Amino acid sequence: MTSPGAPAAVTGLAIVGGGPAGMAAARLAVDHGADVTVIDEQPRVGGQILRQPPRGVEVTDWLPGAVYRNVRRTLAEIENDPSVDWRLRSSAVALLPQGNGHGVELWLDTPEGLQAVHAQTVLLAPGCHEQPLHFPGWTLPGVMGAGALQSFVKSQQLVPGRRFVLSGSHPLQLVVAEQLLRAGAEIAAVAFTQRPWAGLRLLATPMVALRAHRQLSAAAAAMWHLRAAGVPVLFGHSVVRARGEESVSAAVVAPVDADGHPDLRRAREFECDRIGVCHGFRVSSELARQAGARVAWSTRRGGWLVAHDAWYRSSVDRLHVAGEITGMAGADAALEEGRIAALGALRQIGAIDAAGAEALAGPVRRRLARLHRFADVLTRLSAPPGNLAAHLADDETLLCRCENVSVASFDRAVDDNAFIVTADAAKLLTRAGMGLCQGRLCGEQVARRLERRRGLATGAAGALHVNLPVRPVRLGAAVGDED
Amino acid sequence: MSMRIEHNVSRPPPVQITVDGAEVEATPGEMLATALLAASRTVFWRDASGRARGPFCNMGVCFDCLVEVHAGGGQPRRVRACLTPVVAGMVVTTGAVEGP
Numbered sequence: 001m002t003s004p005g006a007p008a009a010v011t012g013l014a015i016v017g018g019g020p021a022g023m024a025a026a027r028l029a030v031d032h033g034a035d036v037t038v039i040d041e042q043p044r045v046g047g048q049i050l051r052q053p054p055r056g057v058e059v060t061d062w063l064p065g066a067v068y069r070n071v072r073r074t075l076a077e078i079e080n081d082p083s084v085d086w087r088l089r090s091s092a093v094a095l096l097p098q099g100n101g102h103g104v105e106l107w108l109d110t111p112e113g114l115q116a117v118h119a120q121t122v123l124l125a126p127g128c129h130e131q132p133l134h135f136p137g138w139t140l141p142g143v144m145g146a147g148a149l150q151s152f153v154k155s156q157q158l159v160p161g162r163r164f165v166l167s168g169s170h171p172l173q174l175v176v177a178e179q180l181l182r183a184g185a186e187i188a189a190v191a192f193t194q195r196p197w198a199g200l201r202l203l204a205t206p207m208v209a210l211r212a213h214r215q216l217s218a219a220a221a222a223m224w225h226l227r228a229a230g231v232p233v234l235f236g237h238s239v240v241r242a243r244g245e246e247s248v249s250a251a252v253v254a255p256v257d258a259d260g261h262p263d264l265r266r267a268r269e270f271e272c273d274r275i276g277v278c279h280g281f282r283v284s285s286e287l288a289r290q291a292g293a294r295v296a297w298s299t300r301r302g303g304w305l306v307a308h309d310a311w312y313r314s315s316v317d318r319l320h321v322a323g324e325i326t327g328m329a330g331a332d333a334a335l336e337e338g339r340i341a342a343l344g345a346l347r348q349i350g351a352i353d354a355a356g357a358e359a360l361a362g363p364v365r366r367r368l369a370r371l372h373r374f375a376d377v378l379t380r381l382s383a384p385p386g387n388l389a390a391h392l393a394d395d396e397t398l399l400c401r402c403e404n405v406s407v408a409s410f411d412r413a414v415d416d417n418a419f420i421v422t423a424d425a426a427k428l429l430t431r432a433g434m435g436l437c438q439g440r441l442c443g444e445q446v447a448r449r450l451e452r453r454r455g456l457a458t459g460a461a462g463a464l465h466v467n468l469p470v471r472p473v474r475l476g477a478a479v480g481d482e483d
Numbered sequence: 484m485s486m487r488i489e490h491n492v493s494r495p496p497p498v499q500i501t502v503d504g505a506e507v508e509a510t511p512g513e514m515l516a517t518a519l520l521a522a523s524r525t526v527f528w529r530d531a532s533g534r535a536r537g538p539f540c541n542m543g544v545c546f547d548c549l550v551e552v553h554a555g556g557g558q559p560r561r562v563r564a565c566l567t568p569v570v571a572g573m574v575v576t577t578g579a580v581e582g583p
């Protein structure tokens with residue numbers, strides 16, 4: 001692939017990701033006179049929590065809940081601002097820091113083809129995606145992320161199935177189940193891997209004021225509503241198999257212990273046409289890694305998190321980060337992080353002096369510290385059992401759904417090649433992680449499976465190397481035509 | 484089976500698209516994945532072993548919502564249906580009818 005031909009458009013601050021972090025940063029930077037470009041692959045800004053309906057589709061009372069209040073205010077303050085250079089339906093596929101204070105070149109894959117943008121400085125706010133669960137049948141049509149189901153409701157105003165089973169460890173699944181129910185779906189069951197007391201014990205700690213935690217109180221209200229509607233909410237259970245020929249026809253649900261080991265003799269089958277899995281999130285740090293930014297592993301806080309200083313500067317010159325890619329902390333925290341990162345970027349391009357930035361950052365940092373404490377409780381509460389996927393997957397389960405690599409063939413290859421000790425080497429050997437999603441769905445399981453077979457510590461197998469472009473550009477007539 | 488929410492929602496008039504040779508009504512601007520699910524299509528493509536595949540992430544990550552879109556006589560393009568808005572007259576081929 002060659003660099004895009006046309007000369008690069010020039011901007012002050014390029015923001016990748018128009019979610020809460022990116023929107024709040026854009027507002028603050030524009031208010032300080034910076035030239036701002038916002039890049040997002042969705043047709044409208046808002047990010048994952050505010051996936052908006054298509055223009056032309058009008059929804060009365062769209063997302064009325066308190067959890068959406070702050071982010072919706074920020075959305076209203078920025079979405080129609082003509083001073084921002086909006087690059088929607090455009091994926092940032094490469095970041096090329098020019099060194100010596102010469103800024104960063106970005107490559108964008110747009111409906112009009114590949115384009116380049118040259119920015120004095122870049123803020124990466126690409127958010128996260130859902131953590132999948134590798135269980136027998138997980139590639140059958142009808143198995144989706146719970147957040148994926150939710151985005152069909154929120155944005156597309158579609159009930160994306162008839163009868164649903166939700167299974168996971170994250171309280172978001174209660175909110176999703178309730179939204180589906182209200183929209184007219186049947187909910188066959190909601191299964192939590194945790195035993196009820198595990199969560200209740202945490203909630204009983206004096207540090208946590210449940211009512212002050214919007215996400216948890218929304219989940220508690222949803223639970224009440226689901227139970228009142230007669231929906232079974234099971235604790236200490238997980239989906240263990242999706243049944244069906246061409247798409248889902250049933251979910252097999254069984255008790256699981258604290259390590260994730262299922263008791264299949266006590267399995268139950270629920271007839272359904274969709275299964276939503278909800279095990280929390282993995283941060284989208286692929287662009288940061290491609291640009292060489294330092295990352296550190298955290299299972300609980302979202303995977304390979306991008307390291308940063310107090311101004312949310314990454315280890316790469318002129319590359320700032322904000323929102324979930326610095327560690328899962330929720331949408332309100334993403335707003336505040338976006339503001340601090342914007343102040344850091346404005347300092348860098350000389351649009352604000354150090355004292356001015358410090359004065360504005362003070363109250364933001366105080367609000368953020370409080371939100372980070374809440375986030376810590378939520379991530380502790382929603383951690384899945386350590387080895388759930390390892391216990392659930394059978395020989396035929398696909399470890400890598402892009403390259404069709406089964407668990408059995410991966411294990412065999414790894415056992416036959418004792419010198420393989422990194423996730424990258426296992427990828428080259430087996431092709432697991434080499435497909436179109438670039439290992440975003442399987443990379444973690446590739447590493448964990450390798451580490452288990454080698455007796456290595458979690459994280460010892462390292463992160464998958466991220467190649468440029470980070471998304472396949474111009475999917476051609478043949479899949480995999482990556483140019 | 485999926486259904487569009489009607490309560491509190493107003494949509495522009497529907498347009499026609501063609502899916503595997505059949506005429507399907509869709510809302511302009513909604514994602515192709517939405518139009519296909521609403522038309523009871525769950526198999527979007529088949530992998531090298533002939534296994535049925537469909538959308539998993541609904542946000543552009545998994546590439547399991549791939550379909551072919553034929554536009555104005557040129558080569559068909561493989562697109563992610565969850566990131567591709569519906570345009571009147573689109574001609575779409577899914578993996579539903581192909582054998583392994």
Ligand SMILES: Cc1cc2nc3c(=O)[nH]c(=O)nc-3n(C[C@H](O)[C@H](O)[C@H](O)COP(=O)(O)OP(=O)(O)OC[C@H]3O[C@@H](n4cnc5c(N)ncnc54)[C@H](O)[C@@H]3O)c2cc1C
Pocket residue numbers: 016017018019020021022039040041042046047048049050067090091092093125126127128129130147148150151215281284287322323324325329330331332334542
């Ligand atoms: C499917 C899903 C559903 C969720 N639902 C909820 C919810 O209901 N409630 C809740 O509290 N939290 C929810 N979350 C968590 C949520 O992501 C955060 O709370 C919040 O949206 C994070 O804000 P952010 O700005 O960090 O990232 P995001 O909101 O994720 O915004 C990132 C944006 O960057 C864009 N992007 C990413 N990579 C690129 C690229 N390479 N090029 C161009 N654009 C790119 C994305 O399209 C996205 O719009 C959900 C997460 C997911 C994945």
Ligand code: FES
Pocket residue numbers: 537538539540541542543544545546547548563564565566
């Ligand atoms: S559903 Fe995952 S890329 Fe479209």
